[in-house]
Amino acid sequence: MQWTQGYAPLGGNLLLSAACALVPIIFFFWALAVKRMKGYIAGLLTLAVSLLIAVFVYGMPAEKAVLSASQGAVYGLLPIGWIIITSVFLYKITVKTGQFEIIRSSVLAITDDRRLQALLIAFSFGAFLEGAAGFGAPVAISAALLVGLGFQPLYAAGICLIANTAPVAFGAIGIPITAVEGPTGIPAMEISQMVGRQLPFLSVFIPLYLIILMSGFKKAFEVWPAILVSGVSFAAVQYASSNFLGPELPDVLSALVSMAALTVFLKFWKPKTAFRFAAERESAAAADVTPAVYGGAAVFKAWSPFLLLTAMISVWGIPGVKAALTGHYEGTSIWLSWLNAAGKALTFTPPVPFVNQQILQADGTPIEAVYKLEFFGSAGTAILIAAVISKFALGMPWKSWGGAFIETIKELALPIVTIVSVVGFAYVTNASGMSATLGLALAMTGAMFTFFSPVLGWLGVFITGSDTSANLLFGGLQKVTALSVGMDPVLSVAANSSGGVTGKMISPQSIAVACAAVGLAGKEAELFRFTIKHSLFLLLLVCLITFLQHHLFSWMIP
Template sequence: MTFTQNFTVVGDNLALTAIVALIPILYFFWALAIKRMKGYIAGLTTLLLALVLAVFAFKMPAVTAVMSATQGAVYGVLPIGWIIITSVFLYKLTVKTGQFNIIRSSVLSITEDRRIQALLVAFSFGAFLEGAAGFGAPVAISAALLVGLGFNPLYAAGLCLIANTAPVAFGAIGIPIIAMEGPTGIPATEISKMVGRQLPFLSVFIPFYLIVIMAGFKKAFEVMPAILVSGLTFAVTQYLSSNFLGPELPDVLSALVSLFALAIFMKFWRPKTIYRFSAEQEMAATLAANASIPSNSTFTAGQIFKAWSPFLILTGFISLWGIPTIKLALTGHYEGTNAILKAINTIGHALTFVPEVPWLHNKIIGASGAPIPAIYKLEILGAAGTAILLAAIVTKFIVQISWRDFAITFGETLNELKYPILTIASVVGYAYVTNASGMSTTLGMVLAKTGALFPFFSPFLGWIGVFITGSDTSANLLFAKLQQVTATSIGMDPVLALSANASGGVTGKMISPQSIAVACAAVGLAGKESDLFRFTVKHSLFLLLLVAIITFLQSNVLSWMIP
């Protein structure tokens, strides 16, 4: 049975249909922010509610709705869940073998100040991982690092989610920007230029905002020189690389320049007072861990290099996995002549499975009037999580842990993450149901009716898209064409509308259900997703408002900024 999406199915009215489509989102907000449900319960009940609405309100065949949920759940496990499992596993290996004590000491040797540590790890290092991998790995790894340094787990997760705002639009080697070229026909380089004329305003502000959240305005002004070095070097590099090199490298280059600039700056400058959390005296477990390594511990350069090597190897593998030609070979689609890549292609082809989703593939007619293909995309070798697992296997030999302890640690990781993975599978399943039923497009079409105010509301589309799907790439694919058509109809430059979708989307990442689940899983807060959601939601809305104002001004007053 074929299902045709209907965006006025409720009372033959777009507004009424949109109100119904909004119910699962409002329910999820209520479940986490007010009812404080555990993440997996909130996720499963939101998925159930979306299924009921898809079938009874949007007239979707029940079997089609259920199969769309399974497609999302499979994607939630691979690649997203697989990244979380392998990231946390690699981190646990460094803790078990004592290498993380040396990592902690090496960061403390740069600075013992918690504010600067947050800039180095959450902002710069997290942005580097976002540029190389994306899909949850940056928050998982950088948040785990901060907890290891002695940060409160909730603060560590929250700060890393907020810091992740700056790099998301160019994440995973620029995929969110590149993805928009297909449905719109607008060159990715042009969209990259425009995003590079919006996000640097946020990038220069985020480091200051992070420290204000951590320590208040007075303590933030104490380290203003460091904040300016961190934010300005990142923002300037982001602008230059996005405008003159394209969408692939802004995150990697900006993060590296920011990281090294701040580390070097700290050799010549020190804050007047060293800031530590007021609650640190009460954090007995953390203090006990820190006590084993006094701040004046000295390790050789070789020991420090060995301790950091798992993350250097991780970076190398993830960077390789992101190179387009290698990615083709890893997923069995390479057609070149290189012998090594042909060999990898053979293995990649054997480990790539793309079965059609039964009762769903080409069974839905979308807004374009064309049937929508639906496949289970299982790229086992090509998944970023597999790159991280290989980094963990190489790490096994460097840190000299036995295969038995290696396997036990992996088992412990799987046991710890069972509920977070269930949360991720359920919320991605919900995202797929809302897309397949037409709920997401209905919400987008309502915002597109705002006329002259559309430049202000354009980023809200991206924000909703990322909240629902957890991915700036998915949100861009979901709403790019709608943004383009609406912008053209009201006289707004479509390039600005597309960049607003990407820039607005980054502010939704920190409250996306799967991002919340990933961050909680990484810092051992499974079941506390509601607390983290309450921590980040106000910051998400504030930063979205900033992007909306920037977009409105660029459309009406600062139009010279549009390429």
């Protein structure tokens, strides 16, 4: 039996309905920021609250609400949970085989300054992983590396979440931008150009912001040349590639140039004093912290798991390969045709019972709902293959390899429950119409929509955990509202994506992933409290940029 969404279920009052739709989000904020609940408890209770509102306020049939949650839960397991498991597993392989000590030494050979290590790994290397894979891998891998180098786990997770702001809009080979072309009808190239005229301002600012956060203004000024090299090189390439090449490569190219530029720069310039955290300074007084020196072959071997990771997820991101891995390749390549056959055999998209084509939007459009099980096409499988090859490269026995994998699954059991529950909450929010209610209410801001437009993207990413999903969710609404208030729709749709990047660091999915990666399961509340103020501050900057581009700098709009 079909059911039609209603966006103002409380007597036709949109604002009152929006206030009700906000309840699960406010509850989640309260559970983490005020009550400091463990992540999986907060996630499960938020899911329960959203189900109750969907059924008793929005009138959604109970079976449709529950099965929509199950659709989200499956997506939380694959690809998101699978990527986290394999990412942490790969890191664990380097630790178990003793190779991470060599990795640590090689990074210290470039710089032993914690500020500069954060720029290299959290900002640049994390951006590369975001551009190639996305879906949590950047934060998981980068945070684990920083912890291995000696960063406190909570600090490492928070820094990586904030650093991941700059590349999110062009993540996973530009999917957030290319995906929104469909529902808006605006060419992806134009959206790419507009986003590329907004985010570079953040990309220059984020490295400085990170270092001030870590060490304060005075200590940040000590390394201003390195901050400038890191941020400006990233932003310049991000602008050029997004405006002249398209949305697919800005992250990958910007990250590679930024890493190379900073590494070369540090060959000729060093800060006068190396920054250490307080606890490290105390321990350093009683211990020799001079790192061992290893040869090039040993360093290459130690880094080989992450080099393999980079190679595999890069291959997985190539459009033709990606299509073949999920059984959707239609070209003539023999190799990709064979891969396509394997991908088709390992891809399952069964419809969600009572939900698929059974929920209608207000305009009567049916919503497709399938369980998306792409075992071969997931980036997590690419990382697992890298882990298998690493087993041979590092000479790790199968017994130890298997034991490390089982250990990883046990450690991540509760974080995966958190991820499953919050993604389930996101799907219930979307299927019931609550997300649309919030979007429509925000669109009522009228002339001030030119300022509040990015808030829609921020809200969408908080709910869904994905800039792609936020663009698909609110892209059409952004265009319609922009036209009604005299705003260029290219600017509003781009603002949705740019605003969304600032919501990534507080998304329940991102928080759960980051805590899982650094062994802080159950500490999600602390990490949320750490990132929320930074998320709101950076959102304000994007709102100001959008407002100014509409009123004063309209020549920047393509």
